[in-house]
Amino acid sequence: MPAKSVAFITMSLRPARVGINVAAVVQPILEKALAPADIKLVPVDLRDFNLPIFNENVTPIMVPQYAQFEHDHSRAWSAEIAKHDGYVIVIPEYNYGVAGGTKNAIDYLYNEWKGKPLSIVSYGGQGGSKASQQVQEILSGMGLRVTETRPQLAFADAMAEMGAILSEGKVSDASKAKWQGQSDEIIKAAEELKELLFKPVDEANAAKP
Numbered sequence: 001m002p003a004k005s006v007a008f009i010t011m012s013l014r015p016a017r018v019g020i021n022v023a024a025v026v027q028p029i030l031e032k033a034l035a036p037a038d039i040k041l042v043p044v045d046l047r048d049f050n051l052p053i054f055n056e057n058v059t060p061i062m063v064p065q066y067a068q069f070e071h072d073h074s075r076a077w078s079a080e081i082a083k084h085d086g087y088v089i090v091i092p093e094y095n096y097g098v099a100g101g102t103k104n105a106i107d108y109l110y111n112e113w114k115g116k117p118l119s120i121v122s123y124g125g126q127g128g129s130k131a132s133q134q135v136q137e138i139l140s141g142m143g144l145r146v147t148e149t150r151p152q153l154a155f156a157d158a159m160a161e162m163g164a165i166l167s168e169g170k171v172s173d174a175s176k177a178k179w180q181g182q183s184d185e186i187i188k189a190a191e192e193l194k195e196l197l198f199k200p201v202d203e204a205n206a207a208k209p
Helices: 019-037 072-082 100-107 129-141 158-168 173-180 183-197
Strands: 004-010 039-045 086-094 117-124 152-154
Touching: 004 019, 004 183, 019 039, 019 086, 019 117, 019 152, 019 173, 019 183, 086 100, 086 129, 086 183, 100 129, 117 129, 117 183, 152 173
Parallel strands: 004 039, 004 086, 086 117, 117 152
Antiparallel strands: none
């Protein structure tokens, strides 16, 4: 059986962003859990695609059967997502909800990842639970198979860290240690993702156009 590819997507876009710190903690935990099943974790950074607010004249559900994207940024993002078997997305929570950049990136796609498994790792002052729930509802509605376990990583002391977070994207060693302490939950999400990767897609349960 060929190896499976899982995109590990950092979705924060702020110049000073915490997402890369979160990803650095989570990635090795996921890799250790997935490697024995010959599942390769492939880092993907949303910021590399420089997506504007959705500016295509076609709707994503039409691609590729009925239409094609016009812009290079859309084609690059579409091609990157389409080539993987599953996904882990690392998302921030801003103002008690999903970040605009995260939602915009999701809105560029449909058929590229419909029916595929995905796990959500959120972070924020309280762990990003509201953003995680919102994205779970969005992606499940689009036909992705989202793992039941969705790790939510909170800062050790959000108020004390806020200055460094907003100005430099830095987090404390205490926060990193706290996230490391949630490794069992991260591994559980990885195990659920692994199970879904090797389970046939039930098209009857996928979202309909």
